[in-house]
Amino acid sequence: MKPKQAKPAHYDHAKVEKKWQKAWEEKGTYKTEDPTKNNKKQKKKMYVLDMFPYPSGAGLHVGHPRGYIGSDVYARMKRMNGFNVLHPMGFDSFGLPAEQYAIATGKHPGPFTDSLVKQYKKQLEIIGFSYDWSREVDTHRPEYYKWTQWIFLQLYDAWYDKKKNKARTIAELIALFEKSGNRSVDAVTDIEETFSAKEWRTFSQLEKQEILMHYRLAYEGFGEVNWSEDLGTVLANDEIVDGPNGPVSERGGFPVIKKAMRQWFMRITAYADRLLEGLEDINWPNNIKEIQRNWIGRSEGSEIEFQLVAAPKEPLAGQTPPTPHPKVLSSSPLGSVGVFTTRPDTLFGVTYIVLAPEHALVEDLKNAITNWSEVEKYIKDISKKDEAERTSAEKVKTGIQLKGITAINPANGEEVPVWIADYVLAGYGTGAVMAVPAHDERDFAFATKYKLPIKEVIRPVIIDDKNPHQKGKPLVSRNVVHALVFDPKQKKYLIIRNKKFGWDTTIIGGIEGDENPVDAALRELREETGYIDLTFKRLLGGTTKAAYYTKHKGENRIAVAQPVYFELASDKRVAIGNDEDEANEILWVSAKDFVPEKMVNSEFAIWLARLSNEHGAAYTGEGELINSDDFNELSSEEAKKAITVFVKGKIVTKYRMRDAIFARQRYWGEPIPLRHQTNGLIAPLKEKELPLELPNVKSYQPAGTGESPLASVKSWVKEGYETNTMPGWAGSSWYFLRYMDPANAKAFAGEKALNYWKDVDMYVGGAEHATGHLLYSRFWHKFLFDMGYVPTKEPFKTLKNQGLIGGADGRKMSKRWGNVINPDDVVKTYGADSLRVFEMFLGPFESHLPWSTEGIIGSRRFIERVWRLATSVRIANEGSTRILHKTIKKVTDDIENFAFNTAVSSLMICLNEFEKSGVSEKDFVIFLQLLAPFAPHVADELWNELGGKGSIHTSAWPKHNPKYLVEKEVSIGVQINGKVRGELTIAADADQKSIESAALALPRIQEYLAGKTVKKVIVIPAKIVSIVVE
């Protein structure tokens, strides 16, 4: 085959790209085969999906297409591999910016959104993606959101059965209630009351509705929103900014507070465990999995009940230590409070109880609280603070004691005071905690501030990994004291250094009998260092236990150590024994040398933490129990269970994740398909009534009452329709299913299509969706799976995140910095193929990289060189064939692994070789096929010029021939003592011996070896020769 005509010297990208984009569209090159129509020889499916964009007014910048190009390259290779590829695109077209536009202009956001969609589509089209646009999905179209509403109704009509570990219909729940009430139903619910079948039947319709609402997966409840009194509206999180005195609205800067309002929720917490477990089965980046795990925040612990009683006549002052073991309850019981803890092993160390200020019990106990007016004031002050403020101010915890009330520790009967404090969150666990200041940093900080008692119940146990106990050696236990001595004059600490071993330690002495540790320390200091004028400052907390092996004594030791802190009053000294003098060196070291790394005793870090704060420090690790009655000497792990059982607590699992608010007081979103009837009952719309379309409204301004603009549409309100709309994430939580069967009017997708496409094989998008879209989609998908609507448990088998592209100045690409590069301009100047090649070549797909205006020239040159080579004389050359087959393997593997940058680089290396040595037409055409996913236009043009049939993009992906990968000769390095001293070219299949002798025979190596003895020669065939000499 000869080129039909000489190519023009200059490659006219505009002409070529336009030509092929038109041709592909006309021929339907990228049209996905419909599995429901062509059953004869069904190809294997491959679903490659991009996260569809939200069409904002700003348009695309050069960073946006990066992910799309990557997935397109992947999809194109898979298509050439013979897969039936589903590679669709659409738009997440409901949302705030269009609504802002509507508010600003008074115009309907619909046509505006349509125009944005059109603009985005055009921008995408000129880049030459292989999307099947006939499957486009836009979430704001009624044909689409009909099914979003339908899925909502399924969620509304479902509850979660913990026994079967799946969602079931409300009809089934009602049947259970009618049979035996709710006692035998194990559901995810926040309801506490129980009722029998008989009682259930006596309930009114309204009461039943109210009860069922606590079971539904889509439910109405009260939730906190961001409320701006001045604007009379609710604001989304992204409409709020930080002001000097807490959060304010972005527009106008009005203060924003948290306010509980009626809301629709999604009971995503029902799926917490399955969302966690499902992560094991999917091929996602680890960091995204980790983010989801943290977000779900599963923690296991115990729920323990504390009885509340009226305090003795004298209100219990904070300073008074708890009274141990009262024989008689000081007063009458006031009910109980449940606390959640992950550390039931510290129960004996509880010195007070803290409730969240919002805890329901606080109000209930009003009459028993003797300082109610102060408490009430405190609660009021706290409620003014936004949650963000409460947590961001952080360091300072505030609280107030509920005087007149005490709680009884169920483990030992101690009475402890009850406080409310802002560091306890109402929404987590039971909204109440047992405070163990000795072993929890927050409790410690609070106890220190309010002078509450601190009781240690866990002794740290340190096992020295470097000197572990040895088998068969005697075990010696002893009680010791460690003296930490500080000289305030020279600001140094006293240590002794063992001369023989070079160990640094503090001064250690054995405690004999029930000797006072301070006396023991003073005695030891005098004996070992001679210092006698020391001031005892304080004990550094309780004892620690260390297990280690002593080499010099040959003993396994367990040392229970009491750290004591002294200051040097004067350097008065007495003589010390010769033995001590010879064995040890006495040193004063500065703080920088008085650090755990330099000290031989491994528990030193704990003491130092206690030393650093005048009040000491909480030890939050585990250990063995002390001061815990019968549980003493148990390990934390053993004690957790044992103590929970002993106090009749429950082992429970809690999650940090909360139910998702599913309502926006907005116009531009899916209407929630429910009717509030005048009798107070809620009637879900029937399927045939869907879609419930958005009505026209006169004004897009918020109603001013915290309600959406829909609240001012009379006909809408008259029908009793819900005035909230769905949040932005509703439409995007299932769009990937719609692409499978986008025109289906009878279902969200047909069964055949669902069973064929099943799930997304490759999902590409930004990491910023880790806790939003990617979690909600998984939740909905699992729900649809439970109800039998989809065949898979997870929607996205493999996920890849593309990195962002920043401005050339290293800053984020934005109008503000004037560093935005528009892809349209780049396509115009360099061509879509150059843009695509460059964006893939720039660096690793998942890395964040700066755009380079100069760099793209290299990609353009590359394409021009391919273009030029197509016209030059072609000669067969074995070297070129070899490198081509290497390139086939490399490019194939790299695309499979999303290592596009090295794939492009290997194409460049291949082209360099072709230009140098010449290439046959056959080989060149194969090269074009490898290039096709990256530069689809120029590849198809040259393919056709060289007589290829049809489109290059439907041709079969080349396979490498292994025989060309085997090298005849290899060049390997020769090292002497780890330094490369020579190079050896030798037959690839040479045996070790001949390589060794060839290496030793090299003149340069001979020079180096002159007068030295070769100790060892290591030969790794085809890699390296390593010679070790004396």
Place this chain on the structure above:
RNA sequence: GCCCGAGUGGUGGAAUGGUAGACACGGAGGACUUAAAAUCCUCUCCACGAAAGUGGGUGUGGGUUCGAGUCCCACUUCGGGCACCA
């Protein structure tokens, strides 16, 4: 504070424990041209050296190994996530 991830030339980056810096940008020199652009050729980690070469070199310090950018430990800087979750 906790949990991830990353530190390699002037720049973006490459490197299954085996000759560090592939590929590309930029830079220097040269060819072609009346000239410029484009294109092509040569060089380009640093220091010393005319060169051959010698020495150093992947954030810092230590370790394992015949051999470490890669594995282990500690530190440090930067980026991301979570942040009073009991």
